[in-house]
Amino acid sequence: MAAVEIPRDEQAFLEYVQAGGQVETTDWLPDDYRAKLIKFIEMHGNSELMGVLPEREWILRAPTLQRKLALTAKVQDEVGHAQLIYRVVEDLGKPREQCLADLVDGKAKFHNVFHYPTKTWGDVGVIAWLVDAAAIISQKALLKCSYAPYARIMKKICWEESFHILHGRDVILAMVTGTPEQFELVQEAVNRWWGPLMQFHGNPIPPDEDPMYLWRIKSQGNGEARQQFLDGYVPQIWELGLTVPDPKLRKRDDGEWEFSEPDWDELKHVVTGHGPKTEERLALRRRFLEQEQWVRDAVLAA
Amino acid sequence: MGAGRGPRSVNELPVWEVFRKEKRGSAFEHAGSVVAPDADFAEAWAREQYGRRGESVALWLVPRDAIRDVEDWADEFGLKYRRVDGYSIKARLKEARERAGTAGPG
Amino acid sequence: MSEQALLGLADDELVLGWRDSEWTGIAPLLEEDVAFSSIAQNEIGHARAVYELLAGADGDADALAFDRKPEEYRCAPLVELHLLEWAHTIARRWLYEVADEIRITVLKDDSDPAVAGLAAKIDREEAYHRMHAEMWHDRLRDEPRFQAAAEELWPYALGVLPAELRGELVSRVGLAEVDAIDRGTHTDELAPLWEEMTIVRRSAPAGAQW
Numbered sequence: 001m002a003a004v005e006i007p008r009d010e011q012a013f014l015e016y017v018q019a020g021g022q023v024e025t026t027d028w029l030p031d032d033y034r035a036k037l038i039k040f041i042e043m044h045g046n047s048e049l050m051g052v053l054p055e056r057e058w059i060l061r062a063p064t065l066q067r068k069l070a071l072t073a074k075v076q077d078e079v080g081h082a083q084l085i086y087r088v089v090e091d092l093g094k095p096r097e098q099c100l101a102d103l104v105d106g107k108a109k110f111h112n113v114f115h116y117p118t119k120t121w122g123d124v125g126v127i128a129w130l131v132d133a134a135a136i137i138s139q140k141a142l143l144k145c146s147y148a149p150y151a152r153i154m155k156k157i158c159w160e161e162s163f164h165i166l167h168g169r170d171v172i173l174a175m176v177t178g179t180p181e182q183f184e185l186v187q188e189a190v191n192r193w194w195g196p197l198m199q200f201h202g203n204p205i206p207p208d209e210d211p212m213y214l215w216r217i218k219s220q221g222n223g224e225a226r227q228q229f230l231d232g233y234v235p236q237i238w239e240l241g242l243t244v245p246d247p248k249l250r251k252r253d254d255g256e257w258e259f260s261e262p263d264w265d266e267l268k269h270v271v272t273g274h275g276p277k278t279e280e281r282l283a284l285r286r287r288f289l290e291q292e293q294w295v296r297d298a299v300l301a302a
Numbered sequence: 303m304g305a306g307r308g309p310r311s312v313n314e315l316p317v318w319e320v321f322r323k324e325k326r327g328s329a330f331e332h333a334g335s336v337v338a339p340d341a342d343f344a345e346a347w348a349r350e351q352y353g354r355r356g357e358s359v360a361l362w363l364v365p366r367d368a369i370r371d372v373e374d375w376a377d378e379f380g381l382k383y384r385r386v387d388g389y390s391i392k393a394r395l396k397e398a399r400e401r402a403g404t405a406g407p408g
Numbered sequence: 409m410s411e412q413a414l415l416g417l418a419d420d421e422l423v424l425g426w427r428d429s430e431w432t433g434i435a436p437l438l439e440e441d442v443a444f445s446s447i448a449q450n451e452i453g454h455a456r457a458v459y460e461l462l463a464g465a466d467g468d469a470d471a472l473a474f475d476r477k478p479e480e481y482r483c484a485p486l487v488e489l490h491l492l493e494w495a496h497t498i499a500r501r502w503l504y505e506v507a508d509e510i511r512i513t514v515l516k517d518d519s520d521p522a523v524a525g526l527a528a529k530i531d532r533e534e535a536y537h538r539m540h541a542e543m544w545h546d547r548l549r550d551e552p553r554f555q556a557a558a559e560e561l562w563p564y565a566l567g568v569l570p571a572e573l574r575g576e577l578v579s580r581v582g583l584a585e586v587d588a589i590d591r592g593t594h595t596d597e598l599a600p601l602w603e604e605m606t607i608v609r610r611s612a613p614a615g616a617q618w
Binding site for chain 1: 433436438449452456473474493547553605608611
């Protein structure tokens with residue numbers, strides 16, 4: 001049986017991926033596809049790595065041994081995901097050191113949520129429960145990515161993320177059934193994170209104007225992802241007696257959620273490197289990259 | 303230990319392909335890859351990346367350079383007699399049953 | 409082994425695990441970051457197991473781990489040091505693993521079967537920690553940074569073990585014996601560590617659920 005021939009023509013390639021076809025590292029890839037792919041996957045890797053920083057301080061402050069272990073394991077997974085993702089980028093031709101250099105120089109992007117501060121243990125719960133949930137929705141849509149090596153690592157990533165949400169929900173449940181002060185910590189964290197959460201999936205570009213969707217790198221539009229998030233998680237928030245800080249939030253009879261327009265200016269401002277914690281976190285990364293360069297140079301040499 | 307080592311960028315570290323066996327009786331499946339300077343580091347790192355949750359009973363680590371890719375075959379003459387889809391017995395079976403009087407309804 | 413000594417072991421593993429988890433996300437290589445985090449988790453797991461043993465069936469391991477005052481902890485000064493630099497971190501890991509192996513070997517013969525059994529379990533996990541430490545030691549042993557760090561931490565490493573076991577440590581590590589910085593006093597790094605470690609827990613009344 002003859003192997004499937006990947007058409008060496010951009011239009012035919014487009015039709016091939018839109019019909020569900022997948023490609024591997026050694027296949028012919030249109031230049032635009034390769035460039036968009038690298039940028040998308042690199043941003044994902046950067047996000048996993050930067051996502052570690054808001055959470056790592058709380059490992060040190062975890063109030064029980066169990067929570068310390070669970071949070072360490074969760075954050076470890078994120079580093080592991082960064083490793084998986086950067087390997088995919090490396091095999092596409094961009095070295096890891098270049099990705100990290102671009103990241104700390106502010107030349108590469110990472111998701112909005114990781115530019116914000118964490119203030120209390122309530123944030124630890126909300127991040128694991130809601131921010132990870134928003135991320136998993138995007139990640140599930142990548143399971144069908146036209147670029148097969150990326151689709152394959154998404155399987156491992158989604159499998160590992162499944163405990164994160166459960167851990168997050170467990171942390172939240174302990175607090176909302178604890179003291180009134182603990183309940184307040186959760187509500188306050190939800191209030192602070194709601195804006196960034198609603199911006200997380202990005203501007204509602206129609207899928208057929210979204211190059212990532214056209215190339216089937218993503219299999220879902222931004223608006224659809226947001227609707228899935230609301231449908232899955234607003235009921236979970238409300239059933240605990242927590243409120244969402246959006247008076248317009250409601251589910252219509254036709255099943256669509258209505259909500260106040262997210263602040264797209266804030267999103268743009270933040271992801272272009274102007275978030276409240278962007279500079280501090282990139283500086284921490286830069287400091288350790290430089291400080292431990294000797295380890296990579298001298299020690300990992302042949 | 304120091305002799306024979308030249309400076310090398312982390313970008314040039316060998317890639318080690320990781321194959322994992324999920325449970326006894328399963329085949330090894332390709333799971334991913336790690337970069338590492340030697341087999342000991344590759345093992346230490348692959349153990350954690352592909353087994354920290356007890357999800358693998360065994361790993362194979364293979365330097366990428368050791369793998370030979372095989373991806374093309376010639377099948378110009380469609381030698382289908384070697385495969386199940388090369389046979390179509392329905393019509394003749396029907397005729398044989400009719401002759402033997404054993405053909406059922408329909 | 410006495411309860412005090414067991415508490416010392418648990419406190420060593422808790423505080424070292426705490427220090428090692430400071431590398432999460434910022435280790436020299438991503439692959440190492442993941443591996444190092446597993447070591448930190450194992451250490452905390454060991455601490456938890458020993459606290460549970462000491463607290464007994466009706467006791468609270470978390471209370472034992474977190475609700476004492478800093479001066480009541482029995483950890484060795486070595487593990488308290490804030491060493492967010494790789495040569496020092498590996499030097500500490502390596503020295504600690506050698507010392508710990510000596511300690512655990514004695515514990516595996518403890519007259520209390522629960523203690524001996526726990527020591528055997530810990531030892532089986534520590535085998536991987538030792539492999540990891542040896543691997544890095546092998547790569548770093550000629551680095552001046554590493555040699556300086558090992559010499560700097562050596563008096564602290566000796567303090568991990570009681571006097572009668574130090575000779576064994578000296579012969580395995582290959583450095584000349586010096587005065588040990590003994591267990592029993594604390595560095596001034598412990599108090600700020602304890603502050604941060606317990607800040608969330610202390611924000612709610614004792615016995616609050618988390």
